[in-house]
Amino acid sequence: VRLVERFAFQRLGLYQAALLRIGLSSIMLTQYFWHAGVRQMLWGPYGQLDYSEYLRHSYYFFDIYRYSAAPQYVDIIYWGSAIIAAMLLLGVFPRVTSVAFAITTYSLFARNTLSTDAGQTLLVLLSFLLCFLDSGRVLTVFTTRAVRRVPAPLRFLRNIVHNAALFGVAWQVCMVYAWAAFYKLGGSTWRDGTALHYVANSTHFEVFREVPRFLGLHPGLTALFTYGTVVFQSAFPFLMWNERLKTWLIAMAICLHMGIAVTMGLISFSATMIVADVSLLSDRVFRQLVDFFASAFRRIENIPGIFQGESTRNAS
């Protein structure tokens, strides 16, 4: 009963929702600027995927790149999408911009599916869930206006939709880990502890030549990381519902994905996974983090010569 009450009367995880909004929009904004120079090659009508070939695999009306074969149209949609991502990042009309963000993000990656990785697929799925979250209540540049009084049934409905979407995010992240582990268990190299040897030696994922060399000299470490990955991914969906273990699991997931970003160069994949992982932190941990940063900020404020010095100079 208490759980149902909380689900209907309270919007849970407002910081988590805001962090998801900021994280996903920052990743997309970075993508838009990062790939600006090759946008026509990746997503243009004369790019990697021919427009007519793309149309054969485009099914949905909200796939907005399908409506014109003109390169200028792609430019307008591309930079318009970047503006939407920036607005969402700042928290400008988040209810509206989150829907536009989901559509533009989906459309971009659907334009050239073979250039995407699992991280971008997850980003699309999370951005659709973001539409149902109340993500603009905290951590926005613009202060929220006074809350209008809404009838109780509508308020309950809104709370339920928000909380269900928040649960959907957690469920989706668990699905990623669960299926990744499930598929791996069917692979002989994950069972004999050599899978990371092949990943590290693949030229496509090579960032530092020293990594495969080092792992080649230490086969025990290769086996440890291989089994460690499978054990971690198998355990995550079950243990993350435990309040105490969750924080540690998320810390481990962040370390794992930072390692993947640095050693394999899968930056956007790792960033998406880190944002998704962080959005699973509990309210208590978020409050502690907010308090920690607030007190750290106050401490910096009190250091003579930083903010005090400024005010003294201004006063004099």
Add this chain to the structure above:
Amino acid sequence: VQRALSFYSGPQVSQSWSLFAPDPPDYDLRVLIQGRTRTQRLTSWYNVTDYFLQTAAGNRLTPTRALSEALFHSTTVIKERTLSQWDVAMDETVRTSTMVIERYVPKSQLSAIRIAIYSSPIGYPAATAPSALTLVKQTGWRPVPVVTLTW
């Protein structure tokens, strides 16, 4: 309704999270491209994959990484004979390879191109590799597709 429901299992947002599973590939794929000029002269074979790898080695944050990501996935589809994506993968491989050869040979001089995909086993030093290169697929001569070059 069926379309809406199929969204979650469609190719764009497929829920099969097979991250290096069931096994990571135990081969490296190399794409080579050769052009034929209007005067029927054959160009040399250009290594498309190495071009992207060298670009990435020079600049770890190069945006062409996304182009090579598509080439990597396309050639893997061709190697693994994933029929549902075969046409798109061939199209992307040919078009991406054309982008690279056009950096060496101006488009106006070429009348046709053909590509070859080779695989080599991962993890063996060159001297002990069971077989250096295996031909996965070689296309016939194709007219040069129109591609955008901006980088």
